[in-house]
Amino acid sequence: MSKAVSLSRKQVERFWRDMAVVNEGREFETDEQRQACKEAVKAMYDFAGAQIRSGIAWNWGLDMPEIDRRIEAAIPSYKSANTDGFSEQMYFFALQATGITDFSQTRLLDVGCGFGQGLNFLSRTTPVGEMVGLDLCQNAINYANARWARPGLAFVCGDAEKMPFGDGEIDAVINIESSHTYPDFGRFLSEVRRVLRPGGIFSFVDVFTEERCQRFDAMKAGSGFQWRQQTDITAQVKSAIVKRLQPDSFLRTTLKGQGGSKFGLHNLTEPLLLVNYGADFVDFRFSLAQRIFRSAVTRLLLRSMSAPEIKLTSYVHHLAVKT
Numbered sequence: 001m002s003k004a005v006s007l008s009r010k011q012v013e014r015f016w017r018d019m020a021v022v023n024e025g026r027e028f029e030t031d032e033q034r035q036a037c038k039e040a041v042k043a044m045y046d047f048a049g050a051q052i053r054s055g056i057a058w059n060w061g062l063d064m065p066e067i068d069r070r071i072e073a074a075i076p077s078y079k080s081a082n083t084d085g086f087s088e089q090m091y092f093f094a095l096q097a098t099g100i101t102d103f104s105q106t107r108l109l110d111v112g113c114g115f116g117q118g119l120n121f122l123s124r125t126t127p128v129g130e131m132v133g134l135d136l137c138q139n140a141i142n143y144a145n146a147r148w149a150r151p152g153l154a155f156v157c158g159d160a161e162k163m164p165f166g167d168g169e170i171d172a173v174i175n176i177e178s179s180h181t182y183p184d185f186g187r188f189l190s191e192v193r194r195v196l197r198p199g200g201i202f203s204f205v206d207v208f209t210e211e212r213c214q215r216f217d218a219m220k221a222g223s224g225f226q227w228r229q230q231t232d233i234t235a236q237v238k239s240a241i242v243k244r245l246q247p248d249s250f251l252r253t254t255l256k257g258q259g260g261s262k263f264g265l266h267n268l269t270e271p272l273l274l275v276n277y278g279a280d281f282v283d284f285r286f287s288l289a290q291r292i293f294r295s296a297v298t299r300l301l302l303r304s305m306s307a308p309e310i311k312l313t314s315y316v317h318h319l320a321v322k323t
């Protein structure tokens with residue numbers, strides 16, 4: 001995973017401009033634009049993935065004592081194994097929210113599985129018939145297959161909007177903090193519906209702007225799903241982020257040990273990393289020196305970028321059944 005992967009300024013600009021389109025509830029006009037957006041997302045995650053070593057999770061995490069207790073019951077001291085446990089709580093929450101009590105015959109699909117830690121973790125808490133992870137990034141999938149794959153747990157490279165599965169092959173789909181980068185969310189919903197069997201469950205969590213929330217609500221009626229539950233978990237996600245941002249947290253200590261401190265600059269560059277872990281979502285107050293550095297770098301690198309700021313306001317779980 002330490003393979004050198006670079007990211008051009010053009011790709012960064014494209015990514016942020018396109019993320020503004022997706023998250024402001026606007027639409028791309030052509031398939032070419034949607035495809036270019038997807039390429040930018042892929043480049044960004046390939047780049048981010050190349051910086052990440054195992055032990056660092058890829059969602060903002062959830063801090064929910066009830067979920068924590070249930071995981072502890074299945075895996076005592078699970079947080080002592082090179083993790084703070086917050087991202088694992090998010091995965092366990094999405095799985096148990098399906099309402100399925102016996103997964104032994106279930107074929108479970110995780111769309112946007114990243115490096116596969118989430119599914120591997122779930123396999124330790126819950127016996128599931130078969131698990132498949134799907135992700136756009138080939139290097140994430142290569143890592144997942146090399147590290148975790150075994151009979152009953154496989155990872156496939158592919159697009160959430162064009163999934164490499166047959167109609168009705170899947171019993172339950174989970175989707176964790178991934179859909180906010182999909183250029184055509186409606187197409188993603190149709191794909192989830194197509195691959196699920198009738199009565200199949202769709203459990204997804206993501207971060208939302210007001211606009212994307214409204215747009216999604218408007219889509220629900222004609223989607224072919226019965227939308228059963230909507231749970232705002234913003235407070236529990238913010239709690240996990242705030243704990244992760246404490247000076248001696250597992251996250252900050254791990255990031256410090258993984259480079260960025262080469263020139264003694266870690267203190268200054270840290271905010272550029274921590275925004276990816278939700279620092280702006282909780283309005284985290286960096287030191288004055290860090291704020292000045294961050295604003296200078298942002299201005300220097302992205303001076304010509306016309307993308308407006310994306311104001312993420314909520315983190316929500318949605319549960320649906322295929323009708």
Ligand SMILES: C[S@@+](CC[C@H](N)C(=O)[O-])C[C@H]1O[C@@H](n2cnc3c(N)ncnc32)[C@H](O)[C@@H]1O
Nearest residue numbers: 045058059112113114135136137159160176178
């Ligand atoms: C923030 S990460 C979350 C990863 C994982 N779900 C977790 O919680 O650890 C978002 C993931 O979604 C993937 N992704 C983005 N767009 C995708 C698409 N169109 N199809 C499949 N995966 C996609 C990215 O490659 C990335 O691995």
